[in-house]
Amino acid sequence: MNTPYEVISAFLDDEPFDPEDLARALDDPTGRTLLIDSLMLRRIVQPTDVMPPMTAAAPARRFGWRIAAAAAMFVMAVTGGYLVGERRSIAPADEAPPPTRVVQAVPFTPAGGVR
Amino acid sequence: MADSAGLFAAHHHKVFKYFCRAVGRGDTARDLTQEVFLRVSRSPVATNGDGSAWLFRIARNLVLDHHRSRSRHPEPSALIHEAARPAHQDVSAAVNEALGALPDLDRDVFLMREVSGLGYDEIAEACELTADAVRSRIHRTRVQLRDQLAAPIATSRTMAATRSGRTRKDDQ
DSSP states (O other), X not given: OOSTTHHHHHHHTTOOOOHHHHHHHHHSHHHHHHHHHHHHHHHHHSOOOOOOOOOOXXXXXXXXXXXXXXXXXXXXXXXXXXXXXXXXXXXXXXXXXXXXXXXXXXXXXXXXXXX | XXXXXXXXXXXXXXXXXXXXXXXXOHHHHHHHHHHHHHHHHHSOOOOSSSSHHHHHHHHHHHHHHHHHHHHHSOOTHHHHTSTTOOGGGHHHHHHHHHHHTSOHHHHHHHHHHHXXXXXXXXXXXXXXXXXXXXXXXXXXXXXXXXXXXXXHHHHHHHHHHHHHHXXXXXXX
């Protein structure tokens, strides 16, 4: 302790102190006045502003949620695309597809007739 | 180890109260409190204790930045409202003025103890001091503020005595 009254501060702040030192400091009227004034000082320094209701900011978690949503959408798009493609391709890939129209070949005849 | 939501729930009122007196304005205190927890949520929680020393180290840096920027760009509104201040705010203004006249470190050590309720060890960690240095600074600052705020302290004593007398009469 640097001054005989520092023990009063330790007592006020609920920090370790020597009871003998405190008794000596409070034997002195100056020490008693300091104790009371320090209590009054503590009272008047308390801020009067009130903290508005706030919620914890968690941008990191929100960012993670967005990544997860984007990944889920990507997986759904890929899976959907695969399933649609699977359903449309009924014929095996190594066979030629069945003809949808048959064109009959006709022998060529020139406009002037055959010479 | 605590997560950022846990730190917020446990400490945001203490941090806000510290800012209220350290910067002297409730709206700025709210903004700075949000800034502390925004920083906390962006970085891994770097503490092994309950986190208050770490939080207050961040808070203290923000206050120092705030005072630095205010010294470059002073706010005229404080002067404009000076005359129109209601009487009940006089004590608060006198406290802010006395705190503003203190060296930064003394003011912060004092406020962390008196307003936010941190222990000497936590303050020592937040301000990179020893616990003995914290004890000496707090005591010295108390004595200094007691001299500067003699009138509001005397009023507070009188009011406390009056209240106490009234309570005693009510008890009889």
